[in-house]
Amino acid sequence: MAVTHNEAPPSEVEEAAPFYCAQPPVTEPVLRPGLSPARLSAILLSRTKWVNGTVLRYCFLNEADGASAEQLDEVRQAFQDWKDIGIGLEFREVDQPSESEIRIGFRQGDGSWSYVGRDALGISTRERTMNFGWDLTSPHGKATARHEIGHALGFAHEHQNPFAGIEWDEEKVYATLASPPNNWPREQTFHNILRKLSTSEVEGSDWDPESIMEYPFPPGLILRPEKYHRDGIPDPVAISKRDKKYVKRWYPRLDDKPTEIHPFQSVELTLAAGEQADFAIVPAETRMYEIGTLGDSDVVMVLFEEVDGELRYFTAEDDSGADSNARLKVRLFEGRRYVLRTRLYSAWGPGKAALMLW
Structure with missing residues (x-):
């Protein structure tokens, strides 16, 4: 197609950001000063992970009354997809919030989010620990369901990996996320995108742009690496090979005879x-x-x-x-x-x- 003088070349067209997961504030452990770096790193790396073999019970709260059967089934299938990797955790749907560790709502206008791993244990049984704020039956919605469950298993956002080497056009990121559909204030954008995790909280030294825990980004928000400035990061639509490797490292298949x-x-x-x-x-x-x-x-x-x-x-x-x-x-x-x-x-x-x- 010919480009008129009023049109930018395709690589320079600014795309709107999709709906993003808005992770709640993370609970920081209160640790005494003076711990060795190795000891501190080991605690921070493991602190949100469940002990392997835990049966995580999830409950759809009353807010799910407005969700379609297809929406509920997509969440159930997302739990099953994580289980099918061959991990030692079990997932069980229950009817009573008081019997659950994960409580799921479908409150529109509140975005999609989840507490990370064991942080959910500090939340009242009358409150949500996970929310879905948009349609889960689209490709982006299916990825969202798997992404939020990844948080519930104890995993953080992949683009906040300090080893990713991402250099952001920060003011453009703030402006993009302040616009629809997200309408985020600066502190929310910093917490969910620009803030880098401590190296103590990250296992390994590799970044996985295909991870289900990665956000998709349109071109222009990332200055470097150049590839992602030019092309952006596509929407991860499935649990990646590296996701599977790491979830099995934390939750390997159980020995039946302790x-x-x-x-x-x-x-x-x-x-x-x-x-x-x-x-x-x-x-x-x-x-x-x-x-x-x-x-x-x-x-x-x-x-x-x-x-x-x-x-x-x-x-x-x-x-x-x-x-x-x-x-x-x-x-x-x-x-x-x-x-x-x-x-x-x-x-x-x-x-x-x-x-x-x-």
């Missing part, structure tokens, strides 16, 4: 940072028990009780950044089965780390 531990038995935690060990407890008597770690380590321990063949959350302890060890004091019942999942943030001292049941 190691059984008994009172006054200690088990060495031979884990790398971010790895997890699972233990089964079948008490021989009903009484108060203590479960705790030994040695210099940061861990999160989550205890589940088996109820009708399904593991239900019982209690948890997170000692990350503290100089004391994790301890659980719980009343366990004879003949019931419990599973303790322990994810290691870091073993930061000179000795070995272990776990013991008293």
Whole structure:
């Protein structure tokens, strides 16, 4: 097609930004000063991740009454797509908000967003932890459903990866996002686009522009790399190969037979940072028990009780950044089965780390 003097060449036409995910403020952990860089990095990298094997229950709130059956089914399929990668997490739809970790609304005009991983546990059971503010049956909407669930699994925006090497035309970004359809104030644009994550919060050193956690961007918003200034970043429409690699690193397929531990038995935690060990407890008597770690380590321990063949959350302890060890004091019942999942943030001292049941 010929270009008239009133038209810009195709590569210079400014495209409107699509609807973007507006991530809520992230809860920053309160850690004591003076932690070593390696210890701090291990805590920040793992802090939003669930222990593997968790059953994440999701509930459609009353606001979903206005959503079509196709919209609800798209969310269900998005959960299934993450599960089909072969991860150790389970997803279960429930009717009661009080029984859920993830509560989903379809409030129009509020954008699409999700709290990141375990940050959802700090939200009232009467409130949403995820929202969809536009049609999920379009290609962009289908990607949105998978993107928000990626946040719920503990993953951040890919374009905020400090290793991406993106140099923004910042004022143009602010102006574009201040316009329809997003209408964002500057602080929201900074939080969701221009703010770079700490290198301590990012695994590896590669940027994946095909990640489902990446935003699409029209040409002209990125100054460098030149390729993305010229072409923009296309809308990721599926969970990428690298997404699959990293989600399986955090949530590998589970061993069906966790190691059984008994009172006054200690088990060495031979884990790398971010790895997890699972233990089964079948008490021989009903009484108060203590479960705790030994040695210099940061861990999160989550205890589940088996109820009708399904593991239900019982209690948890997170000692990350503290100089004391994790301890659980719980009343366990004879003949019931419990599973303790322990994810290691870091073993930061000179000795070995272990776990013991008293």
